[in-house]
Amino acid sequence: MEIRDVPCPFCGCLCDDISVRLDDNRILGVENCCTLGNAKFLSKGRLQHPIMRKNGKWVEVSYEEAIDETARILSDAVRPLLYGWSGTVGEAQVVGVHLGEEIGALIDSTTSVCHNPSILAIQEVGHPGCTLGQVKNRADLVIYWGCNPIEAHPRHMSRYTTYADGYFIDNTVTDRKVIVVDIRRSEGAKVADEFIQIKPGGDYLVLSALRAMVRGRDDVVPDSVAGVKKEQLQRVASLMQKAKFGAVFFGLGITMSRGKYKNVRNAIELVSELNRKTKFTISAMRGHFNVYGFNEVLTWMAGYPFAVDFSRGIAFYNPGETTVIDLLERKEPDACLVIASDPGAHFPKSTIEHMAAIPTVQIDPCVNATTALCQVQIPVAITGIEAAGTAYRMDGVPIRMKKIIETNFPTDQEILERIVTRIREMKRDG
Amino acid sequence: MNVTITFRNRTNPFIPIEAEMITPDAFLQDKEILVGEGNRTVPLEALADLVIEGDGFSIEEVDILIRGDSSRVKRVGEYMNGGTITIEGDIGMHCGNFMSGGRIEILGSAEGWLGREMQGGEILCHGDAGDYCASGYRGGRRGMRGGSVEVIGSVGDFACEHISGGEVLIHGNTGDYACAEMKGGTVTILGDSSRVCANMSAGTCYVYGSAEEMIPTFEKKGIVDHDGLLFHHFMGDVANRGRGHLYVARYTYLQ
């Protein structure tokens, strides 16, 4: 059997043209997918039962016991942290936010360690963005700044930019120019018409210089800015102004390097300046397939897109204070629930040491680096393959994730609902 | 009225205490002082010894002294409008948020957001201050609007971000992006600073040390004498159509 138009539950491109061949409730093959998505559809090996550490050893336990223990840990905590959320669907995230409110928790998502600065910048100066469909059909200039789509979002170029046919673009190869800006000559740089190599941490300075040039104030700009010659900047400023429709895509190269949200703000303000002369848009290359969705859900429910502190019974938001890395670094949380992400694999050492020192629970289908930090792990269905729901593509377009395999594993949403119910029972029973 | 608050040692000293009620006004009005410790709300006396001596008939007669470990106590002096607060040790985030009058003196160091969005009054910090000293809030267009902040030590990143009024004097160095988006007021940095005044539109900033990695879109206006010293005078940020004044003793570009 073949199921068509399955969205890929891996990266923020959320490619929804995947064909999956199935036999007897097993995936035999996948078409249209990149290697990253392929690996997820065809992955093997998962945790079969909930596990708990008892006397220093992992033991298999029932779902009931694991949920009971999780509810007890979270109810006893004075500063519980609920972290992750980007690899699950909106329906589960909604229950997560209710849980956070119920227990006065801090709730934060992987946004905190990727495009948190993009959101801060957008909150300062707005977001001249558009959908990927607009870019595909109209953009004659595409700029990848501080990102490497070939390795991180492998189908971005073929579906939406360099190699994609556009309705208003006669010949995508000759009519669409690509500029890549990075600190090293990445794979993406090799297909660019113009490559700008910036000294690490120099993005802000280059963006300021371009803004001044677009305003016609080349006179104030020094001969070289962060390793980039003034002549090249002038050439690029001219290319930008000549474009009919320019689209900037940016990644962690500018959000997580020196300057952080100021880099993104400067990029947005460059785009705003260009919009006085032509049409330009700017978009973030979001990572997890539903990282954008959590920002949507938390904003509907609490007014802020990530890093919300419910401890005083209201929603308080202040990245730097209520963000996961800062909280763990200051050793504030006294319990932690991780879901739909793997902080153990990429957080700084001091922060995961604190996670290991407090009771930490993970909800995840597989054993991963975070398992080593946990007291309890509850396996669940794989979202987007064994569980359906709503996810948001990197440009904010909602897409329905499909269930293509039957499973006995409970979904993220079901487990979270059972934890909330158990906590309410515990409160009622004193 | 003299109020002495002595924080006791706690089993878990890392849990923050939110203490926005610690203001001279609240004691003058004889309010019950409640604080948040994590997700629990408790009376201040559950965490600290409280001694109140004498009466106060006006806000100017209320002096608060904070002792013990107050390094995780946040929001002390929030919306303060008179009187004094003296902190013997370090103080947590958001000390003096939105204050409009009175004086806060910190004998130790201050965490982030010291004097956030303050409108009046004085803050003197003898140690260092964290990130966002005398700044604004996320997404806000205006940071500190009035009053004065003096830090004897150094400050972190994004000091005086969005500042639109008041005076700030930093004796030590700043981190990155001091005075970013500056819109008014006067900031004096006696030490070094880096990427200072990015995207400023108005206001005045002096850097007596070295301005490292200057934003490349400031217009050179010449050399001026200030305070008996020679400074390079820049105007900008041109990228932002800005007309702010930046005076630096020395500067470098990242070329």
Ligand code: SF4
């Ligand atoms: S680009 Fe992303 S969404 Fe598309 S197939 Fe690859 S991993 Fe999946």
